[in-house]
Amino acid sequence: MTYEDIARDIKNGKFAPVYLLMGEEDYYIDRISDYIVEKSLDENEREFNLTIMYGLDTDMANIVNNAKRYPMMSEHQVVVVKEAQNLRAWDDLSFYLQKPLASTILVFCYKHGTLDKRKKIVAEIDKTGVLFESKKLKEAMLPGFITAYMKRKKVEIEDKAAEMMADFVGNDLNRLAGELDKLVITLPKGQNRVTPTEIERNIGISKEYNNFELKSALITKDILKANKIVKYFNDNPKNNPLQPTLALLFNYFSNLMVAYYAPERTENGVAAYLGLKSTWQAKEYIAGMRAYTGMKVMNIITQIRLSDARSKGIGNVTLSQGEILRELVYFILH
Template sequence: MKETTYEEIVRNLKNRVYAPVYFLMGEEDYYIDRISDYILDTVLTETEKEFNQTVLFGTDTDMAAIINAARRYPMMSEHQVVVVKEAQGLRNLDDLTYYLQKPLLSTILVFCYKHGSLDRRKKIVAEIEKRGVLFESKKLKDSQLPGFISSYLKRKKIEIEPKASEMMAEFIGADLNRMAGELEKLVITLPSGQRRITPEQIERNIGISKDYNNFELRSALIAKDVLKANQIIKYFGENPKNNPLQMTLAVLFNFFSNLMLAYYAPQRNEQGIAAFLGLRSPWQAKDYMAAMQKFSGNKVLQIISAIRNCDAKSKGVGNPSISDEDLLRDLVFFILH
């Protein structure tokens, strides 16, 4: 079995099609946790788990103990499950190669290898791909977060307004475990019978202002709305804990960097720009289309440089005393003029 996607792995697990070894690796914990938890929750019945489910930790065990556990036969069950958490802490991982040459098919052996990936040139990788499932869990790009949010909620038969999705993406960022927790909070707080999440609900339950947030600041800059931009800066200055400058700079840098790329899109329409930037839908390209009418390519380059300079000053480089609010105000003035 070759390396596969998260969706394919879950589909096979739901159909009770199991591999003898799952090696789950990568920088994004969320998918690793979801797959391993699903295996722990569903493969065995509660009665079977007592004798046939083993959870080990890479920092507290070794490959010899793991292989010995994997070679045990299940007791009054079709399968046994052995899950190795924090597998990145294991020594002598290459010793697994000997087990992989003839794995016990009644054992489902799962490795959760976080914050990194195996060198794909190693023999062990080829052996895993030959007899098991190798899955790399990659960090999502910022542009992919609204899609993740929509898909997560769709599985619960709930819709989310595009603006609300953007607000969540920009406020939470690419921490998918935290994002899932906040989305669950929104689902629980939905009024009875309502199946659509709005910006107002996010404002009430997550603590993001629907009118004064990074999404609205970006919109004000695209529209060159000086009054609205300054109102947002003032609000940020009064509520610095919920609106840290670093988060705002990250949002602006991401947008203007993508805008610079958009100038090179073969087709400068919504579909062409969405495809070129890897956006989930043409709707997300509307802001880039509007910004290209307001900012020249040369100005965008200058803005990117100004954002970097602002970031350096916010960290004390060449800046003895300017507040974050004043730094942002100066940056916004430069962008708008």
């Protein structure tokens, strides 16, 4: 099941007897777990019918014993097992799954990895309840996530502003959600649209000199603008470290290489092929295909890898991070 499927069922009061929420992305695991508690128990019911357990401090036998209890003056009781990746003896859950208590909602939060899917217990959980793997979002999907998140807050965000936030925070969704919440709070009364100016004012990112603008300058081959940004980065190294810049450029040119194989080189065709949530993101890939040949893109990807190695001291003893970026940008543009 997808996150949206699970959230819809929970909203409609349709609960599974057991949930195994696992994966590298904490955000969706936390969201589903919190949403189950919110929708299944009111605040008064939680005092007697919500049990929080931690995998490091308990075992499966204790968890099952708690799951077998009946709720007190409530339709449900909820048992949430956090840090479930520290649990052992998962097979001990098997007997309970044969006839789980209908009034109990048992939630396992397994973070920073997944339970071995070859284990029989994984198939049993999937058959009886809900099995969900929370995967890290690709960088290209972050602006879509930001736009959707702000829409739920009844706030619009301009495409460029969403790109700036994605570039600044990266794919740590919990941190990203926190920064977006702060942004919503700081909006002037009556304003429900976030522009790059708000990002610059409240988050501290320059709307003129950032990785998003550097990428745009490279796509359009604006040599003057690209070099101005490189100089700004070199003059402000603490606020503009090289690694996030290299990561963003590698992500863009890697996707650009894939875009050449899209059956249809239209906005809809490229967006579908790359798995982008909105067609406006495809525009920069279409522009990139016009500006660079496939062979040049392959060479650029190699050069970004070399720049990354140099930034870590491999094969380089003299160049500063600013000089590494300057050489890379020169190679891309010429």
